[in-house]
Amino acid sequence: MSTDFDAIVVGAGPAGSCAAIVLARAGKRVALIERGPFAGSKNMYGGVVYPRILDELIPNWWEEAPIQRWVTRRSTMLLTDTQALTIDFRSQNWGAPPYNGATAYRPDFDAWLADHAVAAGAVLVTSTTVTGLIRHTNGAVTGVHTDRPDGDLTAPIVIACDGVNSFLAKEAGLYPDVDADNYTLGVKETISLPKETIDERFAVTDREGVDIEILGGTNGVNGGGFVYTQLDTVAVGVVLKLSKLAAQKTRPEQILAKLKAHPAIAPLIKGGEIKEYSAHVIPEAGYEMMPKLTADGLMVAGDAAAMCLAAGIWLEGVNFAMASGMYAGEAAVEAIESGNCNASGLAGYRKRLENTFVLQDHKKLRHAPHLVLSDRVQHLYPQMVANLVERMFTVDNPKPKPGIRRILKQERKRAGVKLSDLARDGWTGFRSFG
Amino acid sequence: MSQQQISFEERMAHSEFRVHERAHIVVDGKVCAECSTTECVTACPANLFVPTAAGGIVFNYEQCFECGTCYLVCNKEGAISWSYPEGGHGIVFQRT
Numbered sequence: 001m002s003t004d005f006d007a008i009v010v011g012a013g014p015a016g017s018c019a020a021i022v023l024a025r026a027g028k029r030v031a032l033i034e035r036g037p038f039a040g041s042k043n044m045y046g047g048v049v050y051p052r053i054l055d056e057l058i059p060n061w062w063e064e065a066p067i068q069r070w071v072t073r074r075s076t077m078l079l080t081d082t083q084a085l086t087i088d089f090r091s092q093n094w095g096a097p098p099y100n101g102a103t104a105y106r107p108d109f110d111a112w113l114a115d116h117a118v119a120a121g122a123v124l125v126t127s128t129t130v131t132g133l134i135r136h137t138n139g140a141v142t143g144v145h146t147d148r149p150d151g152d153l154t155a156p157i158v159i160a161c162d163g164v165n166s167f168l169a170k171e172a173g174l175y176p177d178v179d180a181d182n183y184t185l186g187v188k189e190t191i192s193l194p195k196e197t198i199d200e201r202f203a204v205t206d207r208e209g210v211d212i213e214i215l216g217g218t219n220g221v222n223g224g225g226f227v228y229t230q231l232d233t234v235a236v237g238v239v240l241k242l243s244k245l246a247a248q249k250t251r252p253e254q255i256l257a258k259l260k261a262h263p264a265i266a267p268l269i270k271g272g273e274i275k276e277y278s279a280h281v282i283p284e285a286g287y288e289m290m291p292k293l294t295a296d297g298l299m300v301a302g303d304a305a306a307m308c309l310a311a312g313i314w315l316e317g318v319n320f321a322m323a324s325g326m327y328a329g330e331a332a333v334e335a336i337e338s339g340n341c342n343a344s345g346l347a348g349y350r351k352r353l354e355n356t357f358v359l360q361d362h363k364k365l366r367h368a369p370h371l372v373l374s375d376r377v378q379h380l381y382p383q384m385v386a387n388l389v390e391r392m393f394t395v396d397n398p399k400p401k402p403g404i405r406r407i408l409k410q411e412r413k414r415a416g417v418k419l420s421d422l423a424r425d426g427w428t429g430f431r432s433f434g
Numbered sequence: 435m436s437q438q439q440i441s442f443e444e445r446m447a448h449s450e451f452r453v454h455e456r457a458h459i460v461v462d463g464k465v466c467a468e469c470s471t472t473e474c475v476t477a478c479p480a481n482l483f484v485p486t487a488a489g490g491i492v493f494n495y496e497q498c499f500e501c502g503t504c505y506l507v508c509n510k511e512g513a514i515s516w517s518y519p520e521g522g523h524g525i526v527f528q529r530t
Binding site for chain 1: 440442444445446448449452471473474476477479480481499500501502503506507517518519520521522524525526527528529530
């Protein structure tokens with residue numbers, strides 16, 4: 001049967017563009033369909049992209065990628081209403097090739113990546129929404145319906161990179177059930193400030209940048225916050241567990257406003273003008289919420305497959321999207337050449353994910369998102385630790401210094417933390433992060 | 435005025451929405467009338483769902499970020515039908 005394309009990739013985000021690059025370079029006819037007016041126009045994120053995986057697809061990508069700043073300072077901050085404890089790491093190594101993390105605007109970054117797919121020979125179709133799957137009577141996916149007149153497109157393989165809401169994965173029955181508990185909402189303000197002001201306030205120069213990840217400061221809603229620097233803007237945002245957000249009566253922008261007013265954050269953004277307000281949902285639960293990754297004629301990659309890694313000290317997603325898209329592309333090429341595009345012919349996809357960081361990290365850290373968003377880690381431990389440190393450094397003369405062990409015991413009791421819970425959470429954390 | 439205290443309208447004024455005439459969010463008022471928890475009213479980052487005095491919900495779709503929060507938090511089966519807007523329409527985040 002003749003088809004319009006060898007493969008159709010839905011969504012020109014990081015997953016979709018990488019899949020299309022691989023397919024096009026292998027000489028396959030590939031369509032890359034994007035519902036926005038340009039690639040990246042629907043996309044925002046909580047911060048930092050780690051493009052190491054691009055070494056395979058775009059050598060020396062750092063010489064051309066639309067990067068704002070290279071992250072050379074990474075801070076993890078613990079906030080209570082009146083306290084802040086920060087672990088601040090700086091490495092000049094991250095400010096030179098081959099680099100590590102970077103800040104970038106997603107509409108810039110994603111459009112750049114899609115340009116590479118086009119350069120490789122993919123057909124990028126923008127302003128086109130895919131409205132459903134075309135399926136053979138035997139159930140196999142054989143194409144997509146779009147909202148264009150006569151907009152049906154056929155191919156033996158469809159790769160759904162259609163984002164966190166993935167209507168295609170749901171239509172194909174790959175998500176057994178959708179639970180709000182597995183998702184968080186990210187809201188962000190991009191705030192304009194002169195570059196020199198940002199450099200001074202964040203103690204960086206040139207293209208060096210800062211990434212601050214925050215535990216606490218979310219008005220009692222389980223989640224976290226972030227601050228990071230672009231060249232002449234600072235992004236401030238909160239990530240909020242949907243079920244907890246919905247159960248209380250404070251709106252997301254009010255929670256964000258409170259974080260912005262915190263004494264540890266307010267001076268960083270003082271005098272800035274809001275340039276953009278944005279929001280996006282995050283598939284927070286990672287491995288525990290992942291759908292089935294393949295069906296006959298169909299693969300799912302990126303956020304559509306819940307590939308986002310929200311593991312507290314590691315908050316990544318674009319890299320997992322790019323990698324999963326790349327491996328889906330490789331598996332598609334394999335399947336097309338073997339003539340078997342059923343789930344069995346696409347088995348190379350999952351195998352590749354399992355043999356690389358994509359599923360290895362997700363499997364190892366499968367309990368981390370739940371632990372990080374748990375009530376104890378969110379509400380009890382930060383207060384306990386902040387109080388402990390405050391007492392350590394409060395000079396209470398003429399009283400002598402108390403022993404740290406004694407303060408710890410007292411503060412643990414005051415915070416209502418049970419030793420058994422602390423031991424259990426410590427063990428979960430050790431197994432995940434150790 | 436400091437940017438900490440901007441109005442919601444001012445906050446949204448910086449985001450670009452290419453509005454299509456067809457609403458991509460549809461709300462079943464009959465179902466909403468029986469809802470006392472109104473999760474969408476609190477959680478929608480664009481504040482698109484507003485309770486009415488009569489106990490219903492009015493909504494607009496024009497300034498939607500297309501995030502999906504509303505249907506994910508909604509506890510009432512069939513209250514919110516949600517799909518993506520027509521190609522080329524809806525939210526457009528900024529390039530540099």
